[in-house]
Amino acid sequence: MPALVLAQTFSGRVTSAFYAFERSDTANVTSRHARGYQVFQFDYGNENIAFRTFGQFDNDFSTRLAGDGKVRMYNFHLALKNIAQRVELKLGRQPVFAGAGIGTIDGAQVKVRAARWLHLKAFGGGLLPADQRFQIIDELKKNYMAGGQAVLSPNADWNIGLSYFNKHQRRAGYNALRADSIGNVFSLFVEPSDRAYEFTSLDASWNVRRTSFYGRGDYDMIGDQLSRAEFSIRSEVSSNLVFNGSYTFRSPRLPWNSIFSAFDIENNHEVEGGFYFRHKPTLRFYGNAAAIFYSDDESFRFTVGSECNFGSLSFVNRSGYAGNLNGINASLYYPLNNGKFMPNAQLSWASYKLEAKAGSRESLFSGAAGLLLRPWNVLTIDSQLQYLHNRFYANDARFLVRLQYWFFKKT
Amino acid sequence: MQRRRLIISLAIVFAPLAVVMMVAGGSDQPSSWNDPVEQWVTIKFSHKQHLVDVGAECSQCHAAAQTSENANDLMLPKKAQCAECHSAEVESDCMFCHTAADKYEPYAAPKREVRFSHKQHIEASQLECAACHAGIEASEKPSLAFLPVMSSCNSCHNDVKVTNACESCHTQPETLLPLSHQQANWAKEHKRLVRLEGLSNDCAVCHSDNFCQACHADVTTQFTRGSRTRSVAENRPSLSGGQALVKPRVHDLNFVFTHALDLRSKQADCYSCHNQQTFCSDCHARNQDAGFAAPFPLSHRAADFVRLGKGSGGGQHATLARRDMESCASCHDVEGRDPVCVTCHLDLAPKGK
Numbered sequence: 235m236p237a238l239v240l241a242q243t244f245s246g247r248v249t250s251a252f253y254a255f256e257r258s259d260t261a262n263v264t265s266r267h268a269r270g271y272q273v274f275q276f277d278y279g280n281e282n283i284a285f286r287t288f289g290q291f292d293n294d295f296s297t298r299l300a301g302d303g304k305v306r307m308y309n310f311h312l313a314l315k316n317i318a319q320r321v322e323l324k325l326g327r328q329p330v331f332a333g334a335g336i337g338t339i340d341g342a343q344v345k346v347r348a349a350r351w352l353h354l355k356a357f358g359g360g361l362l363p364a365d366q367r368f369q370i371i372d373e374l375k376k377n378y379m380a381g382g383q384a385v386l387s388p389n390a391d392w393n394i395g396l397s398y399f400n401k402h403q404r405r406a407g408y409n410a411l412r413a414d415s416i417g418n419v420f421s422l423f424v425e426p427s428d429r430a431y432e433f434t435s436l437d438a439s440w441n442v443r444r445t446s447f448y449g450r451g452d453y454d455m456i457g458d459q460l461s462r463a464e465f466s467i468r469s470e471v472s473s474n475l476v477f478n479g480s481y482t483f484r485s486p487r488l489p490w491n492s493i494f495s496a497f498d499i500e501n502n503h504e505v506e507g508g509f510y511f512r513h514k515p516t517l518r519f520y521g522n523a524a525a526i527f528y529s530d531d532e533s534f535r536f537t538v539g540s541e542c543n544f545g546s547l548s549f550v551n552r553s554g555y556a557g558n559l560n561g562i563n564a565s566l567y568y569p570l571n572n573g574k575f576m577p578n579a580q581l582s583w584a585s586y587k588l589e590a591k592a593g594s595r596e597s598l599f600s601g602a603a604g605l606l607l608r609p610w611n612v613l614t615i616d617s618q619l620q621y622l623h624n625r626f627y628a629n630d631a632r633f634l635v636r637l638q639y640w641f642f643k644k645t
Numbered sequence: 646m647q648r649r650r651l652i653i654s655l656a657i658v659f660a661p662l663a664v665v666m667m668v669a670g671g672s673d674q675p676s677s678w679n680d681p682v683e684q685w686v687t688i689k690f691s692h693k694q695h696l697v698d699v700g701a702e703c704s705q706c707h708a709a710a711q712t713s714e715n716a717n718d719l720m721l722p723k724k725a726q727c728a729e730c731h732s733a734e735v736e737s738d739c740m741f742c743h744t745a746a747d748k749y750e751p752y753a754a755p756k757r758e759v760r761f762s763h764k765q766h767i768e769a770s771q772l773e774c775a776a777c778h779a780g781i782e783a784s785e786k787p788s789l790a791f792l793p794v795m796s797s798c799n800s801c802h803n804d805v806k807v808t809n810a811c812e813s814c815h816t817q818p819e820t821l822l823p824l825s826h827q828q829a830n831w832a833k834e835h836k837r838l839v840r841l842e843g844l845s846n847d848c849a850v851c852h853s854d855n856f857c858q859a860c861h862a863d864v865t866t867q868f869t870r871g872s873r874t875r876s877v878a879e880n881r882p883s884l885s886g887g888q889a890l891v892k893p894r895v896h897d898l899n900f901v902f903t904h905a906l907d908l909r910s911k912q913a914d915c916y917s918c919h920n921q922q923t924f925c926s927d928c929h930a931r932n933q934d935a936g937f938a939a940p941f942p943l944s945h946r947a948a949d950f951v952r953l954g955k956g957s958g959g960g961q962h963a964t965l966a967r968r969d970m971e972s973c974a975s976c977h978d979v980e981g982r983d984p985v986c987v988t989c990h991l992d993l994a995p996k997g998k
Binding site for chain 2: 241243245247275277279280281286288308309328329331333336337338361362363364365366385393394395397414435437438439448450466467468469476477478479480481482484486487488492493494496497498499500502503504505506507508510512518520522524525526527528529530531532533534535541543544552554555556557559563567569572573574576582584586588589591592596598599600602606608611612614620622624625626640642
């Protein structure tokens, strides 16, 4: 008779953070906030059973915001592993990543290793209520997502995935002021109809020598059209130099029952290319450029930067229909005493126009300086002063401190 | 014109890539762990000959490993240890061990950013050397290939046998950046691994579901009924706790003012992390005064933004809508009920089955 006594483990990570800032939603009216966050992650289990939790409590100790004092629960599930050496079953609140299907559900998810080269996954459950409240959402029949995925891996270099995703979401009503065609303003209770999506998706990746290919297609089953197609290549000239390129086709992702689906809308195309070069392990350079083609206009994205062991520097540019932006980001962090102390600083500056026709450019600046302390490997203390300057906040200073403790017990 | 430019752009990107693919062929170099590889690969040494043919024990040459409690300890044997068996050759022929006559400098100690005690793993965990240095008994020359890779650590450090908290081994987890992540657009590229979860996918070596949820948790959350002020970015600390302040943020502190640029230039799929439209309308559409208050796009103020009447073309708003409807939807989250559109477009009904 096999031994039924298995080693039990209990692990966790507890993070307490405090964030103080001032903000202004209306000219000359400011409010001060001192927000506290308590993040907790407790896992209990053994070789074949695990119970996982992950949540956050946040509150404002200065100016209370609507909805403060709630517990957000991101994970709360039981995992049964190695059922018949092939099956894993999860029950409860859990994340889902299955091709086109993505999100967090209150439900069930099953993974089956049908064969060494075939993995199957199916999931279904209710969507989460507002603020990830620790309760089951109302009207489950109208707030659900379900789907599945089959991943075929004939060898280590080939992966083909076929997935299906069905999501239905009830929408809350809200009051809004609206104007009629001659400018008369009236109050209106907007009661949106449900949102619905149904997609099938095909993903494929192939590695050959030092090059990898990836392709993806999402098909909107309700709209009866290709929603997204993507093809990308990543090629390593050597272990120090990588080039990548991609092409993306996008159809606007709209719920089929949205009024927007009734209009004559155009797709867009994107072409992107980039490189990554490791001059040496401690010094790296990268660049990336993309052009987005709309029906009658274009946008361009451009990034170039460098990273070293103790910092990074990058320049970002946006131009065309999407607006115009030039930005510089820098970060510096220097570990001392084998990582026990780490002073760090970040600077970010940008000059931008949201629209090509906008008159003057706006500028933004943000900076941060902080210190990380790790007296023992189980305890980390982060502190950071942040400063923002922009058209709305002339001088905005903020303070963030975070304590983090982790543990692992075995019985 | 647009089609022509698209084709030219595709050619500019993919033609050089095709050339790169044809010439690509560098050697697969595993990570050096900051070891002074260039020094010790100048030694002629066959582990196979010593371990298999002669039958030597690892500890005969690497005695320091038995008591080492620091990953930075230098545990390579010195010349005197070689001389215990090879006294004649060591004294008379430098090239018996060395590959080059001008490279005799002493080994530099490695600078490794990990906590590791050989002593603990040998004594307390009763591990054989080959458990981590797999395949070394077959090696004919010094190589990085036999330094353990992190996935081998995870066979025990899996939160079941032993903890897999980053800080348990890494002294500076905030600065970790695996080779696979070292590319210009990793935030965009990582989905190719996640979406397929193939056999080669080893995200779980470092990341739990909780790490992913730091970004991807809100995508299926019901519409928030709270005050609009809750929606203003607070830049709150990372959920997972594993993401350090010094890492680049997903969105910088000023992102609330520039996010329109990233949305329209398709920098990322916003709906991968945010509940599409409802997230946007928390600020953009709810309780606004007929659209005459900020946030209000400059384009909407143009004289010809709306042209009424059949045959008028609709004006600038029609052009913008055709071009990028997702941008319209981010504010005018109508779902068939809000009369922003249907005030004029009376004859339309949503598509679908």
